[in-house]
Amino acid sequence: MTHLRTRAVHAGQHPDPVTGAITTPITQSSAFNYGTLERGAAIFAGEAEGYRYSRFGNPTVAALEAKMADLEGAQAAVAFGSGTAVTSSLLLGLLKPGDEIAFLGPLYGGTEGLFRSLGERFGIKAVDATHSGLAACLTPATRMVWVETLTNPGLRLHDLAEVAALAQARGILTVADNTFCTPCLTRPLELGIDLVMHSMTKYLGGHGDATGGVVAGAAALVAAVRKTGLGHVGGNLSPQEAFLFLRGIKTLPLRMAAHCAGAAAVAEFLAAHPAVRAVHYPGLTSHPQHALAQRQLQGGFGGMVTFELLRNERAAAAQVLNALQLFTQAVSLGDVDSLACHPASTTHSFVSPEARAAAGISEGMIRLSVGIEHPDDLIADLAQALQPLA
Ligand code: PLP
DSSP states (O other), rough: OOOOOHHHTTTTOOOOOTTTOSSOOOOOOBBBOOOOOHHHHHTTSSSOOOOTTTTTTTHHHHHHHHHHHHHOOOOOOEEEEEHHHHHHHHHHHHHOOOEEEEESOOOOHHHHHHHHHHHHHHEEEEEETTTOOOOHHOOOEEEEEEEESTTTTTTTOOOHHHHHHHHHHHHEEEEETTTHHHHHOOGGGGGGGGGEEETTTTTTOOOSSSOOOOEEEEHHHHHHHHIIIIISSSSOOHHHHHHHHHHHHHHHHHHHHHHHHHHHHHHHHHTOOOTEEEOOTTTTTSTTTOOOOOHHHOOOOOSSEEEEEESSSSHHHHHHHHHHHSSOOOOOOOOOOOOOOOOOGTTTTTHHHHHHHHHOOOOTEEEEEESOOOHHHHHHHHHHHHHOOO
């Protein structure tokens, strides 16, 4: 199985040996019979394979973990009940008081907030290296570097191979949040990053019906995160949700191709519209990192498009957003349905106006998660919503 499309369908899944069911069953059991005291003791000691209790591992969840490890080219993966549970488990499982985490942002607001609140309480310092550059921010205490493969809402990139080389030379662990790109567009481990994580709630699930997270990488690192995140924090994914992710991932490459094609068409339409001041999409030649995007993103430039209105006011953004009919106003992303949001009043409303300005988040900015509908229909919807401003 060399092609991602084939692996997305088959990796981690086999017909059920008892019933022959082709679809991985939802194993809805909290505990598992280990039969004899001796086998139970061996499983608990880690000397025998087997399930004991679903907080530590479950067959449906294990199939999903195997599929994600395969798609990211990792030795192992561990799934959680949300992307945020992955982030907190990485911090609690791999860092200790006195350690520093350097990040290249702007990051998903929840991740930055978690760095600061967990960090303050447990003595881990979060250092924002976005403006001064990573090299200037690394100290002997830096233990982890955190980066997103496409930033939100500006859709900027970081050179992952460069980040990995810089950190690796100093023995610092690197984590890439690949939620916006998925393994269809970027595989950070192939570029030297140590751990790759996802909010599966987005493109991996793809249907807006489940929350989950996953992290993949070397077996020893994943085992440490599993021990803390599942054993101590208890952030496990339910088998029902794992089933939905297994089903969603089978069509991930097909969906991503449609998201990318739709987003490219929408970005080009917006770039030519008289009511639009700027369009942020890595596939446009006007994107300041288009060359890096061509190198780092394979098979497309993603399904997210952010644009800024010529009339840089909240009222103008409201007029457009409230007129949209196919795009639903909601903050998530990666669903088959197209979504639209106003970052300044939603995802980034907790950020100070100064910090928003520094991150380039204007009042006239709108973020689109382009779904898999026909691009002509999406463009027609945007055209009618923008028409009064033209
Ligand atoms: N990482 C990114 C890039 C996100 O956009 C999100 C959520 O929006 C998360 C992590 C957190 O994931 P979850 O909402 O599944 O906890």
